[in-house]
Amino acid sequence: MDNSLRILTVSHGHPDFNAGGAEIASYRLHEALKADGHASVYFARHGETDLIHGGTPFGGTGRPGEVLFYSTMPDWFRFSQPDKARVWRDFREFLSKQKPQVVHFHHYFQLGLELISEVRNFDPSIKIVVTLHEYMAICNNEGQMVKRVDDAKPTAQPMLCHESSPSSCSRCFANKTPQDFFLRKQFIQSHFDVVDQFIAPSHFLAKRYIDWGIKESRVTVIENLLDTEDESKQVNAEKGTIEKAIDTNDRLNLAFFGQINRFKGIDVLLKAMRLLSKQDREKINLSINGSGLEHQSQHFQQLVKKHFAALNGSVSLRGRYTSEELPSMMAATDWVIVPSVWWENSPVVILEAKKYGVPVICSDIGGMAEKITHGETGRHFSARREESLAEQILWALNNRAEQRVYASRISNSYSGRDPYHQHLELYQSLLRENDNAAVSHIHLAHSA
Amino acid sequence: MGSLNKKAYRRIKKLVGEQRSRRWNIAARRAAFRLKIRPSVKPKHVVHIAGQGVYVSGNIIDLKGKLTGLELLLDDGQCLDLMPNMVRFSSNTLFGISARGPNQLPAGFSVYAKYPKDGNTSCEPVGLRLRLRNGKVIDQKLTWTDSNNQPLQHVQKILAKVPAESDAKRDMFDTLFGPAVQAIWQSRDVQWPTVEEQHYNKQLAIAEPDVSIIVPIYGRYDFIEYQLSSFIRDPDMGRHELIYVIDDPRLLAEVRMSCDALSRIYPIPFRVLFLERNMGYAGANNIGVSHARGVNVLLLNSDVMPAAPGWLRLMLDTVGDSLATSITGARLLYEDSTVQHDGMKFFASPFMNDLWTNIHPGKGMPLDVFHDEASLVPREAVTGACLLMTRENYTSLQGLNEQYILGDFEDSDLCLAARRQGLTVQLAPAVQLFHLERLSQSLVAADRWKQEVTYFNCWQHHGKWHSDIVSMKQETQLEVAYG
The missing domain is CATH 1.10.287 (Helix Hairpins)
Incomplete structure (x- = not known):
């Protein structure tokens, strides 16, 4: 009997266009499934008008097993597909061609929640899996669960939000009423209702969604997949060279990886650096790897540039990087810093730090606190507080020998290929439910 | 001028x-x-209400107080004295200066005169007769418009004359505004418009539904999608039929396209009635019920969303054998889980010159302070936002009263009519739905004339039901005045 599965992996973007965490995680999973002999199709939404073929939303990337789907969504409030024919005609047509056994949504954003329901409408036996990548269904503020900052007060640090409710959400958005938020939640939950299993990459995120109203039994915690098979081998081979790199460096190398925006706490990090004495600062080399500053508010850009000027010599801004560059960049790093001022879920940078065996200094909240154990695989500081982060940087500076101990511990905590097997097990167990249902139908027929 | x-x-x-x-x-x-x-009478707004009467409004310029009588001349030669019921208002005439005579009467006037009930019922007004102190009689021609030509605009214009705050307001409604507006509204063309019916997902519909759910739509129609996305997760909805009545001719094309798409995303059967003319809340519901096939009907507002699946089954089971002898409402909640509706009481409001108004005891209070004595509790009236009764009862009561303007008091009118027929009015507290009240209310601009429409509806409701309410209050020994 053929054990290979027909899987449809749906993503709101393709890593070719936008290398966000969810896009990368979904693409890796698709690649791993293919490598393992399963018939996986990667269904990625895009908004590139240049790539549209006349009269169809579909297109290709040139690689087998991948399909592009043009869709835009002007209304980000309730994630509804504005063009319903995309759902009942085009997406349905695709389902009838591919005939998947499992459809795994990595997002509904820019696609429309209706796609999820359409799978159920098309064929009730198809298993539907949805990975929750941030808190978008719960929070209209880009799914960050932080209070929205008044535009008139750009200097204010956004406050963390612990729970959504129609009235508290409407206070963040002056143009939306509590009733609007009530309808938003009802609409999202109605479409979520057909999902067989939700996947949360962190326990913290799972808890937030359970509090919001998803039944606990419907959420499974599985870490994002980072590795294809080949890469794991490569990492093991490279381990030796990474250690050598650390030996030859006399400065403490700190690094930030990721988008530069206010949620990622880059200002907290820069302020912490400024709190250090000049002598200490001279023993540190901080590199900021990432882009996106130009898309931030004028005020935020000025703030960051001001800090850069003051930290001249100890901070370098490196810009965007490719995944090929990452191993050597990680190899040159003693500590990765994750200073986010929002909860995070399962940051890709922490996963990568684990993979390359680099210990982490991070905020003590949400997904970061969950993925890094203080005193074991990294150091926690009080989120959003620069003096607390400065203290931890100082600790790393004064305890340089500890770095190796932490590095080996974090390396051991890496989940590697486990997430792939957990996903596969989940798919298979869901499909077994179908078989069981079919069997019980047969039994009923016999007894009748 | x-x-x-x-x-x-x-x-x-x-x-x-x-x-x-x-x-x-x-x-x-x-x-x-x-x-x-020389005194002069300048009529500005004259409405002839066929077979009923005439409304005249305008200015009287009479600086020396020479005018002693004003009469309406009819085409059959009869005269109607306009002086006894005339209401005077201050009105800016003459280069912006208010003209007042020696008797200090303001220049503006409005009057409603009923045509004589006996004799010629098809009479029309032809002129005005002014009688002066010196015995002289001046006749002048009168032009008028028919009340059936844009009745709502006439109502709007008439009610704009209502003084903002006045102790005499209720008296003015008794003699002038009330009868005039009532006559216009009653004699308007109430022919039902052409109805185009669309049946979506018909193949899934059942032949004999338990309940026909009637949802009128005016203005916002995105609620249809919210309701469909809620109903589709409720297996019990398969036992009922859902009828949307689109009572907004401006929306017909849009809604038709939207419903076609929605029917493919949400595979549940629903019918949509497209009305070519706006009928108002009562008319839309009545048309909806006339197309219904269910044993029972449930009136439902579009901004009402069930709190849990199985709500309608629970409502039917709770009402049980009393279905044929009752009208039943549900407990409606705000989105913050406080109570929006737990039945209505009649209250002689000091703000409405002691006219009977509907008040909502318990409104805005958290659900956990309610302690229910029974699964069905008696109420003086229940809201039409969610109201269950048999179709037979609805039909024999002739449905909702279409004589109220722009949706008001129809539900309590229906409840009082039901009481008169011996039906019980009750509420099932365990049946809970969310009612996003603010969203539908904000659709109507809260301007002055809308307030006066409410006053008119209140006045009409009071006149029709005053004695019933008083005897009901006495029977049930409930307090006459609230609080």
Whole structure:
């Protein structure tokens, strides 16, 4: 009997266009499934008008097993597909061609929640899996669960939000009423209702969604997949060279990886650096790897540039990087810093730090606190507080020998290929439910 | 400006330019003199309500108090005295100066005169007769518009005359505004419009539904999608039928396209009635029920969303055997889980000159302070936002009363009519739905004339049901005045 599965992996973007965490995680999973002999199709939404073929939303990337789907969504409030024919005609047509056994949504954003329901409408036996990548269904503020900052007060640090409710959400958005938020939640939950299993990459995120109203039994915690098979081998081979790199460096190398925006706490990090004495600062080399500053508010850009000027010599801004560059960049790093001022879920940078065996200094909240154990695989500081982060940087500076101990511990905590097997097990167990249902139908027929 | 003033103005204008200052003075004096000696009546808004009466509103310029009588001349030769029921208002006439005579009466007037009930019922007004102190009689022609030509605009114009705050407001409604507006509204064309029916996902519909759910739509129609996305997760909905009544001709094309798409995303059967003319809340519901096939009907607002699946089954089971002898409401909640509706009481409101109004005891209070004595509790009235009864009862009560303007009091009218027929009015507290009240209310601009429409509806409701309410209050020994 053929054990290979027909899987449809749906993503709101393709890593070719936008290398966000969810896009990368979904693409890796698709690649791993293919490598393992399963018939996986990667269904990625895009908004590139240049790539549209006349009269169809579909297109290709040139690689087998991948399909592009043009869709835009002007209304980000309730994630509804504005063009319903995309759902009942085009997406349905695709389902009838591919005939998947499992459809795994990595997002509904820019696609429309209706796609999820359409799978159920098309064929009730198809298993539907949805990975929750941030808190978008719960929070209209880009799914960050932080209070929205008044535009008139750009200097204010956004406050963390612990729970959504129609009235508290409407206070963040002056143009939306509590009733609007009530309808938003009802609409999202109605479409979520057909999902067989939700996947949360962190326990913290799972808890937030359970509090919001998803039944606990419907959420499974599985870490994002980072590795294809080949890469794991490569990492093991490279381990030796990474250690050598650390030996030859006399400065403490700190690094930030990721988008530069206010949620990622880059200002907290820069302020912490400024709190250090000049002598200490001279023993540190901080590199900021990432882009996106130009898309931030004028005020935020000025703030960051001001800090850069003051930290001249100890901070370098490196810009965007490719995944090929990452191993050597990680190899040159003693500590990765994750200073986010929002909860995070399962940051890709922490996963990568684990993979390359680099210990982490991070905020003590949400997904970061969950993925890094203080005193074991990294150091926690009080989120959003620069003096607390400065203290931890100082600790790393004064305890340089500890770095190796932490590095080996974090390396051991890496989940590697486990997430792939957990996903596969989940798919298979869901499909077994179908078989069981079919069997019980047969039994009923016999007894009748 | 009346014709006399225009004449004076023309003369002044003609003379301006030649020996301006002197002549101007003379002309102005002459004009003023002529005004002083001769009273004039300038009707501005005259509405003929066929077989009912006539409403006349305008200005009376009578600086010397010479006018002693004003009569309406009918085409059959009869005269109607307009003086007894006339209401005077201050009104800016004459170059912005309010004209007052020696009797200090303001210039503006409005009056409603009923045509004689006996004799010719198809009479029409032809003129006005002014009677002066010196015995002289002046007849003038009168032009009018028919009340059936844009009845709502006439109502709007008439109610704009209602003084903002007045102790005499209720009296003015008794003699003038009430009967005039009532006559216009009752004699408007109430022919049902052409109805186009679309049946979506018909193959999934059942032949004999338990309940026909009637949802009128006006203005916002995105609620249809919210309701469908809620109902589709409720297996019990398969036992009922869902009828949307699109009571907004502006939306027909949009809604038709939207419903086609929605029916493919949400595979549950629903019917949509497209009305080519706006009928108002009561009319839309009545048309909806006339298309219903269920044993029972449930009136439902579009902004009402069930709190849990199985709500309608629970409602039917709770009402049980009393279905045929009752009207039943549900407990409605705000989105913050406080109570939006737990039944209504009649209250003689001091803010409405002691007219009976509907109040909502318990509104806004958290659900956990309610302690329910039974699964069905008696109420004086329940809201039409969610109301269950048998179709037979609805039909024998002739449905919702279409004589209220723009949706008000129809539900309590229905409850009172039901009581008169011996039905029980009750509420099932365990049946809970969310009612996003603010969203639908904000669709109607909260301007002055809307307040007066409410007053009119209240006045009409009071006149019809006052004695019933008083005897009900006595029977049930509930307090007559609330609080």
